[in-house]
Amino acid sequence: MLHAARALPPRLPRRPPPAWRCAGPRALGTGRARRSEALAGAPLDTAAKQYSPKVQQLVRDIAGLTLLEVADLNALLKETLKIPDVGVMPAAAATLLPSQAAPQEEEEEVPLKKEKTHFTVRLTELKAADKVKLIKEVKNFIPGVNLVQAKKLVESLPQEIKANVSKEEAEKIKAALEAAGGTVVLE
DSSP states (O other), X not given: OOOOOOOOOOOOOOOOOOGGGSOOOOSSSOOHHHHHHHHHTSOOTTSOOOOOHHHHXXXXXXHTSOHHHHHHHHHXXXXXXXXXXXXXXXXXXXXXXHHHHHHHHHSOOOOOOOOOOEEEEEEEEEOGGGHHHHHHHHHHHSTTOOHHHHHHHHHSOSEEEXXXXXXXXXXXXXXXXXXXXXXXXXX
C-alpha cells in the first residue's frame, strides 16, 4: 500500500523582530543586553572553582599526614591562632533555658546511663559442623562479598561482620548467625 503524500502548509516568511529588540539608542540603560553582560562575568555555581597552587599544595600535604600528625597540627593551629577548646554541647542541654538548668544543679546529680544505639556485630566462634550454613549467612549480611570471601572471613575468626548498625538490625544479624552455628558478640 502506498501512503498518500500529505500536503504541507505553505511556509510563512519570517517576521521582523519587534522594535524593542532592535539595536538602537535607548533612553534608559537597563536593557536586557546589559543585564546579560553583567551576569556573564559572575561565576556560575556549576563551574569548578580554581584554587591557587599554594592552597592545592597545602591540601596535598595535609592529606598525606597520619592521624597523630593531624592531631598535632590541630593543637598547634589552636595554640598559634589562639582558638579556645570548645566542648560539644549535647542537643538536649542546648535547648534548655538557663532558668530550667538551675533546678537540675540543685537536685542530686544522678548519672544517666545512655543506652547504646549503634552496635558492631562480631563473629567470634563457629561450630565446625555448621560451617557451610554460617558462610552463607555471612555472605547474606555483608554486601558485595562472594562465597570465597565469606569463607575466608569465617575461617579467620574473630571478625567484624557489620559495624555501626541499629540495635534491631544487630539483634536480627546475631539471631541469624547464631542459628547458623556461630557465636556472636555485640559491641
